[in-house]
Amino acid sequence: MDSKIEEVYLTVSIDTECDHDRNWARSKPLTCHSINRGLPDILQPAFEQVGAVPTYLLTIEVLEDPESVDSLRNLNGNFEYGAHLHAGFVEPQKKHFDYAGVDCSDFQSSYPPEIEYQKLITITNKFEEVIGCKPTSFRAGRFGASIETIKSLQKLGYKVDSSVTPGIKWVEPNGVVDYRKAPGQPYFPGDSLVNPGSSDMSGDMPGVENRILEVPVTLMPQSFRRKPKWFRPWFSTVDEMKAIYAYHLKKYANQKVVTINMMFHSMEVIEKASPYPQTTDDVKRFVDDMQQMLQWCGEEGAKFRGLSDLHAVYQHS
């Protein structure tokens, strides 16, 4: 089949948080090595080497920590900062005030829409106070978003959300989020987060320039009952990631633009700060795989972009 693809974009979206332990509880005592060492010494130099443009999605713990704020303000290079909300740690109805040793799996989308909106205002204002501009990209903690999330983000001036993981249904004690029918490529959501909205500008939908672009995390469905495969170091080998890339180029060959969205957490490049790399050798393998993959994508002709830059690409395509 002839491919109609004119451009492939590669974005790297990173949940950027305080250190955790191997069970996903926040570290005790609370540390932020992934911010103070991970971003300046490991991740940003690795991205610069291959020309990638990461988007660091910042949590409230990081925005509230003076040393992390210094590190974020001093980071050099080509990158974007966005916001990442873990609902139990943000007012109103904040549940935890001492974060050390705490896990909270609440989906923000399980709170009443008005409370979720207020939580988004809190983190958006904090981001602006610390970083000096408004965030325009976002991911929900535990991927717990809904169309109400999108409406709130739209009101707050965001451009891109990346909370959708196509093919996956997430279950937590406070709710269920079902992305099994979500599109695998970016879209402007309509009446539900998993349905693209009509692109015609009549009706009561605002024009796409004012709508949130959903940039789903890149996954590949697998046969039978196997879980989808992530385009993500540690979860997949370099060869597996190449296969996922090829799958998207084939499946979406009738589109002009294809986007590949690699996600992971900043803590994954600090040993024992997540359930994943536990030794320095593990971290080395993680970073090597990530770089090798990104280098290969660049050689294949993919263009690196921050999450928010994709809005203009899709608005005009």
Ligand SMILES: [Zn+2]
């Ligand atoms: Zn998170």
